[in-house]
Amino acid sequence: MSGNTGQSEFGTHDSKGVNSVDLGNLSKLDAAGNAGGLNSGDALAHEAMDAYYSLSMGEAAADQAAAGLYPGLYGPTGNQNSLNPFGTAVVGSTFNQAISNGSGTERVTIQYITPIPAIDLFGKSAAARSDMAHDAGCRVTGVTFVQPKQQ
Amino acid sequence: MFNQNNNKRIGIFSCIVVGLIAAVLTSVSVAQKTPDEHVATEQTRPPVGQVLADVSTLTFGAGLGPKYTSFIFGVEEGGSTHVVPVKISYAFFKSDGPPPESFFGYSKRYELQGLREPKCDESVNSLSYVKNVDESGKPLPPTYVLRTPPIWTTRRQ
Secondary structure, rough: OOOOOOOOOOOOEEEOOOEEEHHHHHHHOOOOHHOOOOOOOHHHHHHHHHHHOOOOOOOHHHHHHHHOOOEEEEEEEEEEEEEEOOOOOOEEEEEEEEEEEOEEEEEEEEEEEEEEEHHHOOOOOOHHHHHHHHOOOEEEEEEEEEOOHOO | OHHHHHHHHHHHHHHHHOEOOOOEEEEEHHHHHOOOEEEEOEEEEOOOOEEEEOOOOOOOOOOOOOOEEEEEEEEEEEOEEEEEEEEEEEEEEEOOOOOOOHHHHHOOOOEEEEEOOOHHEEEHHHEEEEEEOOOOEEEEEEEOOOOOOOOOOOOOO
């Protein structure tokens, strides 16, 4: 459990039996605008069950098993970047992630600690972009629940 | 012969990408285990084909599950006479990381194991362009983020 991992994840699977949660990011799940969506307790429970299941099965299967009890999030869609006044650097991103039990979508806004040059979006592999985003550091700054009908 | 085939494929891609691209959620271990654990998830035949484009964004998800990266995969149908583009949402954990650059060798054919997941569906426009706003929320021109094949004339293996 960490107050600030310097990344924009609510919780992650680290290794067999070990998951971590970011309390700063989790707190955004409890905002009024996210009423009806996942709350911090749901996220903690998901990560705890994921860690437990990962002791006896592969990490993907463990995540699915945990999601059967406490839902997780599907992949991001509808990306939007926030740029600096010159349009040369990405300072944040907003994206949707469907909740795995079908109850709706979380619209997540993150802010990069170090803005990322917009030009770096081009020509980089997924691995390089992942490293770049990780190195820049980021925080969740807002989460809004979107009901299925509104998507 | 080669160029004709390739042109044909590109043309078909252009036609079909009007509208919604269906998503296949792919993770090697997901496909191998417990197919009945995700409710409302439909199992489909393994798609065979080639990577058509990488979706070059900075966002990989906010946790509570794996991270994700997306690419467009050309699924061969009718004995590879035509290609249907589908969005592949590739799930990965810290231990694996995203697919290596060598995966995106556009001359390579793959058989993917995945699960059809309508919740990951996305419009072609949404997948191809990242919307941009300034810090006050004012819209800016979008960024095209499909990293397309550098060479289309590579002989298929």
